[in-house]
Amino acid sequence: MEYEREAGGSRATINLTSLRHALLNWGRVSGRSFPWRETTNPFHILIAEMMLRRTQARQVVPVYEAFIATYPDATALANASAEAVAKALYPLGLAWRVPAFQALARALVEDYAGQVPNDDSALKKLPGVGDYVAAAVCCFAFGQAVILADTNTVRVAGRIAGVPTNAESRRRKAIRQLLEQLLDPEHPRDFNLALLDLAALICLPVHPRCLQCPIAAFCSSAETFIHDGLAQSQ
Numbered sequence: 282m283e284y285e286r287e288a289g290g291s292r293a294t295i296n297l298t299s300l301r302h303a304l305l306n307w308g309r310v311s312g313r314s315f316p317w318r319e320t321t322n323p324f325h326i327l328i329a330e331m332m333l334r335r336t337q338a339r340q341v342v343p344v345y346e347a348f349i350a351t352y353p354d355a356t357a358l359a360n361a362s363a364e365a366v367a368k369a370l371y372p373l374g375l376a377w378r379v380p381a382f383q384a385l386a387r388a389l390v391e392d393y394a395g396q397v398p399n400d401d402s403a404l405k406k407l408p409g410v411g412d413y414v415a416a417a418v419c420c421f422a423f424g425q426a427v428i429l430a431d432t433n434t435v436r437v438a439g440r441i442a443g444v445p446t447n448a449e450s451r452r453r454k455a456i457r458q459l460l461e462q463l464l465d466p467e468h469p470r471d472f473n474l475a476l477l478d479l480a481a482l483i484c485l486p487v488h489p490r491c492l493q494c495p496i497a498a499f500c501s502s503a504e505t506f507i508h509d510g511l512a513q514s515q
């Protein structure tokens with residue numbers, strides 16, 4: 282499978298299969314390790330994704346582990362006192378989201394017998410669950426081939442294709458189509474994890490590490506970043 286990208290002002294064709302292999306291989310060796318990546322429990326993954334919105338993953342780890350130990354399922358969270366849940370979320374500055382966490386748990390108990398639905402539209406109707414969290418749960422808990430469009434993934438996709446992006450790009454149809462083209466339909470979970478890791482470790486917002494990038498050979502922007510001295514050398 283191939284697609285076209287910008288290269289030095291002209292169009293070039295690149296092999297998507299090779300790009301995916303390069304990214305997947307890198308992710309398996311150099312990707313980050315987090316407790317929510319070690320589980321297939323949809324409720325635990327949903328809680329992790331709720332915590333990860335606008336919060337550094339490293340900060341989330343201890344809070345997530347303590348939270349899941351105390352509230353291992355939707356019923357436990359729905360029955361907890363608001364004060365106890367607020368205390369658990371306080372280190373992340375998410376105490377203000379206690380009503381959303383508990384409304385979510387109650388909706389799961391009342392409408393889905395405590396289970397997390399494996400359907401994007403059903404997930405998005407749950408309290409506090411937006412487009413990104415619904416997609417992340419569909420992919421990471423249920424293995425569905427869906428894109429994850431946030432500031433970081435669209436930055437990487439835009440750079441690969443030579444398309445400028447900004448904070449609002451995740452809503453643009455063209456960028457979402459680009460992410461859909463890139464997504465590996467056979468390994469969506471591993472692909473999306475690797476893309477998130479590449480964005481966090483290599484394709485940084487400022488001064489990307491193009492010289493260490495596993496997909497530099499497929500990227501429209503690598504040459505420019507390196508030529509202009511904007512790429513980090515290590």
Ligand code: SF4
Binds near residue numbers: 441492494
């Ligand atoms: S080559 Fe550079 S700009 Fe392209 S994806 Fe890799 S780090 Fe990002």
